[in-house]
Amino acid sequence: MSLGVDIIKHGGERPTERYKRDKLRSSIVATCLSVRAPEGQSEDVADLVCDAVETWLKKHSEVTSHDLRTVAARHLKKFHPEAAYLYEQHRITI
Amino acid sequence: MNIPTSLAIIAFAALIHASFQLSVSVLTLLSAHTIGAKHSQSKLLHLTISFLFGAGLMTILLLSFISLSLLNIFGSDTPQIVWAVACGMLGGVAISIWLFYYRHEKGTTLWVPRGVASYLHDRIKSTKIGAEAFSLGLTSVLGELLFIIAPIVISALVLIQLPAPWQLIGIIVYAIISTLPLIIIWVLISSGHSISDIQKWRESNKTFLQFAAGTGLIILMFFVYANELLIEVAGKV
Numbered sequence: 001m002s003l004g005v006d007i008i009k010h011g012g013e014r015p016t017e018r019y020k021r022d023k024l025r026s027s028i029v030a031t032c033l034s035v036r037a038p039e040g041q042s043e044d045v046a047d048l049v050c051d052a053v054e055t056w057l058k059k060h061s062e063v064t065s066h067d068l069r070t071v072a073a074r075h076l077k078k079f080h081p082e083a084a085y086l087y088e089q090h091r092i093t094i
Numbered sequence: 095m096n097i098p099t100s101l102a103i104i105a106f107a108a109l110i111h112a113s114f115q116l117s118v119s120v121l122t123l124l125s126a127h128t129i130g131a132k133h134s135q136s137k138l139l140h141l142t143i144s145f146l147f148g149a150g151l152m153t154i155l156l157l158s159f160i161s162l163s164l165l166n167i168f169g170s171d172t173p174q175i176v177w178a179v180a181c182g183m184l185g186g187v188a189i190s191i192w193l194f195y196y197r198h199e200k201g202t203t204l205w206v207p208r209g210v211a212s213y214l215h216d217r218i219k220s221t222k223i224g225a226e227a228f229s230l231g232l233t234s235v236l237g238e239l240l241f242i243i244a245p246i247v248i249s250a251l252v253l254i255q256l257p258a259p260w261q262l263i264g265i266i267v268y269a270i271i272s273t274l275p276l277i278i279i280w281v282l283i284s285s286g287h288s289i290s291d292i293q294k295w296r297e298s299n300k301t302f303l304q305f306a307a308g309t310g311l312i313i314l315m316f317f318v319y320a321n322e323l324l325i326e327v328a329g330k331v
Contacts, residue, residue, distance in 0.1 A: 030130030035290050086126065086290045092201025093293065094119045094213045
């Protein structure tokens, strides 16, 4: 599903791209799997987070990738705090 | 300097090297990506052990290269000025570690060049085979050269004074101790420990690790200074 929302990447340093649910979903599934959550649970959590993020996205025509990640992490925290921690840490580990 | 003292200096320098975190960060992210990409446990073990060997080999190569270069330039009787410069470098790196090692923000972001960090990030994502993980291990050691150069140079200066068989032992001791955190993390990940727990531990202890690395370098500086310069000067008086 495409919401027609543009994602501004790296503060405009990389080309802007359209929001893709699959991309967000697979990053959340991967994070949940990284903390050894079962595959089914990971997919369920990813769907819930994507739904919540899309509710937020409907109010905007463009958002930054950083904002998208922050909102996704906030919702992920409700469903899987351990995965949310790792999701937040991804860009601040090195 | 006798053999036990030399080996003790090498072991202590390696311990300081072990407290540096770039390779540990890369190994943590590599493991997270591999598990997240639904690869098998054997694939995870294969990639992480390849990374570990890469980091270990680059440490050995760096130490051997610097030792050989110093041996060719100064011979086994290193001039005192070189020891003094090396001690100064230890002090300088120690202060930079206290001030700059971690960026003042959340997480465990390091003061390595951002280009190197983003290159490592991209390589971690695309690592699929052992050879790539091995080269990632090599690169991660090079990425932290600014900090690890101090303990490596001191170890090299100590190594070249030792008889040949002890030089080999010294290099092995350095390589094993400096890769110890990677070995521990490899064991933890292989035995099913959560990566987020490892990262939480690293984040909550980062100030301690930073302080310990800087203080360790200062202690090493005073010890080497006293052993190589003060005793030598006192002997001449």
